[in-house]
Amino acid sequence: MKRKVAIVTDSTANLPKDILDEYGIAVIPLTVNWEGESLLDGVDIQPDEFYERLRSAKEMPTTSQPSVGQFMEFFQKAAETADSIVGVFISEPLSGTMDSARAAAKELSEIPIELVDSRSTAMGLALIVTNAARMAAEGKEYKEIAESARALVPQVRLLFVVDTLEFLHRGGRIGGAQRLVGSVLSIKPILHLDDGSIESLASVRTKRKAVAHLMEIVGDDTGWGSQVHYGVLDAMAPETADKMFEDIKEHGEPIELLRSGISPVIGTHTGPGAVGIAYYDAGKLR
Numbered sequence: 001m002k003r004k005v006a007i008v009t010d011s012t013a014n015l016p017k018d019i020l021d022e023y024g025i026a027v028i029p030l031t032v033n034w035e036g037e038s039l040l041d042g043v044d045i046q047p048d049e050f051y052e053r054l055r056s057a058k059e060m061p062t063t064s065q066p067s068v069g070q071f072m073e074f075f076q077k078a079a080e081t082a083d084s085i086v087g088v089f090i091s092e093p094l095s096g097t098m099d100s101a102r103a104a105a106k107e108l109s110e111i112p113i114e115l116v117d118s119r120s121t122a123m124g125l126a127l128i129v130t131n132a133a134r135m136a137a138e139g140k141e142y143k144e145i146a147e148s149a150r151a152l153v154p155q156v157r158l159l160f161v162v163d164t165l166e167f168l169h170r171g172g173r174i175g176g177a178q179r180l181v182g183s184v185l186s187i188k189p190i191l192h193l194d195d196g197s198i199e200s201l202a203s204v205r206t207k208r209k210a211v212a213h214l215m216e217i218v219g220d221d222t223g224w225g226s227q228v229h230y231g232v233l234d235a236m237a238p239e240t241a242d243k244m245f246e247d248i249k250e251h252g253e254p255i256e257l258l259r260s261g262i263s264p265v266i267g268t269h270t271g272p273g274a275v276g277i278a279y280y281d282a283g284k285l286r
Contacts (some may be wrong), residue, residue, distance in 0.1 A: 025133055030065055159191070
């Protein structure tokens with residue numbers, strides 16, 4: 001028996017496997033292009049392998065979005081299990097993924113498909129996807145789910161600290177934080193996604209202080225309230241991210257607290273050592 005709505009997303013969300021399995025969320029992988037190979041994100045190359053290889057790589061990887069044809073196959077397969085589809089994908093300013101998805105959906109006019117630009121990625125995208133998946137599990141209609149996801153998009157914040165701006169600069173994803181390139185090497189910027197583009201929030205002298213300041217920003221924004229959903233993420237910095245995760249639990253009683261790594265495609269642009277938090281306050285949605 002078909003489901004009413006299939007929720008689909010892309011590999012940059014890097015959702016934990018138990019959530020993917022629980023809600024039957026389908027994932028289309030982006031691609032890491034590296035030393036003559038085209039590697040599907042999270043399929044042909046996993047985060048641990050990716051970051052280990054990155055340490056000694058002579059050639060830096062690049063990334064690319066799924067093709068229109070790949071999206072058509074992806075949507076057709078999802079339609080075999082559901083009457084309609086809601087797709088929530090990586091921010092359009094960061095990737096051409098939404099363009100490919102729209103073109104594919106236009107070719108498949110017989111399938112009811114709603115597409116949502118998350119204006120985010122990684123855990124920011126993951127939080128929007130899991131909310132949509134819960135609504136689908138409750139039996140909501142696909143248009144209602146998509147409308148709710150679009151309303152949630154501007155409420156989700158994603159803050160992160162990187163060890164270096166080198167990777168973002170090289171990949172052309174640095175946005176308004178471009179002005180920080182070439183600054184003192186010890187400066188650790190706190191970055192965030194502002195309407196889908198990477199901008200700078202603050203610059204701190206050390207990574208430890210940057211992470212502490214990031215947590216202060218989150219606390220000031222949420223008041224560590226009881227209706228907040230969080231996601232903690234890292235790229236080969238598990239000890240720092242695990243402490244952030246535990247600090248959130250100590251400060252309050254979050255409705256949702258997810259934990260994952262940063263996928264190879266996103267790691268291509270953040271580099272190793274990045275940590276971050278995505279969150280939204282469900283109380284502000286009413």
